[in-house]
Amino acid sequence: MAVSRLILASSSPRRFDLLKEAGFNFEVIMPDVEENEDGSIPIRKLTEMNARLKAEAVASHHPDAVVVAADTLVLLGDRVLTKPVDRAEARQMLESLNGSSHQVFTAVTLVNCGQGRERCFDVVTDVHFKRLTGDEMTAYHEKINPMDKAGAYAAQEHGADIIERIEGSMTNVIGLPMDEVTCALTEFGVKPNYN
Secondary structure (H helix, E strand, C coil): CCCCEEEECCHHHHHHHHHCCCCCCCCECCCCCCCCCCCCHHHHHHHHHHHHHHHHHCCCCCCEEEEEEEEEEEEEECCCEECCCHHHHHHHHHHHHHCCEEEEEEEEEEEEEHHHHEEEEEEEHHHHECCCCHHHHHHHHHHHHHHHHHHCCCCCCCCHCCEEECCCCCHHHHHHHHHHHHHHHCCCCCCCCCH
């Protein structure tokens, strides 16, 4: 059964750009939900809960569409880093990531209510930070807005200033693992339009 509509259930400009660059035609509908930011929940379960919450909230109103939603968080040791609440916390996050390695988890949920289908999966990427001075961390945060980013950094915005190397999916670190998303959307009958 051909699906005519793809909806991105996200307010993230980074996810929008990744889907657009991959050649997909889609609409954006922001889910009206409260994300769970309970750091005591294991990160895989937490990201999956949030991705499913967002996807199902939008899909229930658009049964003819395939809805894709995602949630990205940072894991440093056993500590889950969400979006910082203020600039001070953003600085603390960057200091804790400085010179160390961490993992970025993104859970993706696809829902098509009309077909009664749902799929959820996650992708994990290892990120290794450079050792930065205090002035270098300050300069980096002056170049980007850390407030809407898990871990208070963005690989796609001056990432070379802070990241030594990435093992795995770069687009996963940005917020949407595109190789896996493209394969999953194909299973739902949605393909990119390269024209």
